Amino acid sequence: MQTATHLDREHCVRAVQSRDARFDGWFYTAVLTTRIYCRPSCPVVPPKPRNMMFYPSAAACQQAGFRACKRCRPDTSPGSPEWNRRADLVARAMRLITDGVVDREGVSGLAARLGYSTRQVERQLLAELGAGPLALARAQRAQTARLLIETTALPMTEIAFAAGFSSVRAFNDTVREVFALSPSELRRRVPAGRAVGDSTPGTLSLRLPFRAPLNPSNLFGHLAATAVPGVEEWLPHSPNGGGGASSGAYRRTLRLPYGHGIVSLSPRPDHIACRLTLSDLRDLAVAIGRCRRMLDLDADPVAVDDRLRADPLLAPLVERAPGRRVPRTVDEAEFAVRAVLGQQVSTAAARTHAARLVTAHGKPLDDPEGGLTHLFPSPEALAGIDPETLAMPRTRRTTFTTLVGQLADGSLHLGVESDWAEARARLLALPGFGPWTVDVIAMRALGDPDAFLPTDLGIRRAAGGLGLPSTPAALTARAEAWRPWRAYAVQYLWATDSHSINFLPA
Structure with missing residues (x-):
């Protein structure tokens, strides 16, 4: 297998020689003489350039016969920022693989969710990542297995199936192949004083x-x-x-x-x-x-901040507090519902509306360590609500019931596999969905790093205070220079306002 063509060999060599941690997760260095692969910041003495090969994924390294470095543990690198800043087929496929779809539904299920044939998905992943969906999912299972081996006292048989392996033999073979150690040897290498296991089951x-x-x-x-x-x-x-x-x-x-x-x-x-x-x-x-x-832990904050810092009016905000991330969500449907509940009301009122729904329709659970009481209600549970029981204006009831109905019956998808442009169009077609609601869902639920909120009152107030244009059209024109990171610019602008979270426009 050849090094992926889109990797710039000269830049990769420089990153390895300088042990630049910014590139961890962007690519992996395979060493021909030792047959191991490392993250760019590996602390060992860098190999000679002629002995280096570069791959865009750990799975590609493993398929080429390289084993993970025991020193830098490349399987624990941050993920590539590419998969959270793009909405093409490869990025959407990678988000689904990370979400365990291949293990639960197979490659055919992955392809069906993406709307492509199995062959098309495999071909594009191989072209860009040097590995197909099965190999990528296998690499993730190996990483999960290592976590469970090193952080729990579970028997190896239980770990094998918890990590997604179909048999103990496949688990043992994969761990040995990837880490050059048996599962038992991995556990024995856990440093003394670092307790394995936890007093709370699970x-x-x-x-x-x-x-x-x-x-x-x-x-x-x-x-x-x-x-x-x-x-x-x-x-x-x-x-x-x-x-x-x-x-x-x-x-x-x-x-x-x-x-x-x-x-x-x-x-x-x-x-x-x-x-x-x-x-x-x-x-x-x-x-x-x-x-x-x-x-937003897989972001590339240096690239983001460099682009935004180029605007002289944003530069002081970036210099004062660099590395802002976009707070996102663990459940896209939940966030969409909460965005509707927050239309035309304050943050406190939005939380109150959501809490009532949770108490009435969420699934209860126990939390011995804190005050958590429920799962947020599923779209299916919310679709059965009598609209007359909702303490909101009639027009917003219609917005709410239409949204949860389409989420429940599957006609609207907001998962990690979503095509951002298509999802935006479908949301805009719903009653009561204006640009602000659609863009906040795009930013926080869909994960579009370029989503922008020029009509948001907090953004307009912050822009005016900095000397930026404060009208939506003029601010949008100025923000063209911030692409593709306008969602991060929103975070910097919001941070200038003591009342930075606004739920007014629809």
Whole structure:
């Protein structure tokens, strides 16, 4: 297998020689003499350039016969930013693979969700990533297996099936092939003093990596300010103890393919501390992927900030607090419903409306470590509501019932596989959906990094204060220079206003 043609060999060599962590997850370095593959920032002495090969995915390295480096652990790199900034076939396929679709539905199910033939999907993934969907899913299973081996005391048989393997033999063979160690040897290598297992069944403590810089106040502040009681909460101190702002934790419930979960996420200087409690461990990889997506951890903040810093009126905001992320969601349908509930009302009123729905129609669950009480209601549960019981204007009731009806019957899809342009068009065709509602859903649920909110009152107020145009048309014209990162510009502009979360336009 040849190195993927879209990788620039000269730039890759320079990144490896300078151990540049910004490129971790962008590509992988395979060393011909040792037959191992590494992340660009691997701390060992870089190999000679003639002994380097470069691949766009860990799966491609594995298919070519290379094994993961035991020092830099390339399987724990942040994900490639490409899959969260694009909406083409390959990016949508990668988001679905991360969400476990291949393991649950097979390659045919992946292709059906994308609206392409199996052959087309395989051909495009091979061309860009050097590996097909089965190999990419296998690499993800290997990473999940390693997490479970190193962070739990589960028997290997249970780990094999929780990680998505069809047999213990396939689990053993894959772990040996990828890591050059047996599962038992991997567990024995866990450093002394780092406890394996957790006192709570089904609970794991993990570290979620990200590319620096990251501004946690923007990210966690927004999630905390809009948290729906019963589904989300901010604890000033994490359940694991400690003090200070860095020990605070954002917690929420998760609806997952095989069951449900509760996640606690706490910002740390070089990672996000993640504590997951799952009713079914087969949901581990999916839960991690959704949390990473919600926190926008696979973003490339250097590329984003460089583009926005080029505008002299935005530059001071970027310099003062670089690394802002776009707070997203773990459930696209949930966010769309919440966006409708927030039309024409304050943040506090939107939270109150959502909390009432949760109490009346959400699925109850237990939370021994905090105050979470329910899963957010599914579209199917919400579709059965009597509209007359909703405390909102009649026109917004129509908007609400139309949205949940189409989400429930499958005529509207807002999942990770969504084509952003098509989803926007379908949303705009719904009664009561104006540009603001569609763009906030595109930004926070669909994940479009270029979504923009020129009619938002907070954005217009911030723009005027900075000397930017404040009328929607003029601001949109000025923001052309910020493409493809206008959603990040929104975060910088919102941060200038003490009342930065606005739910007024439709």
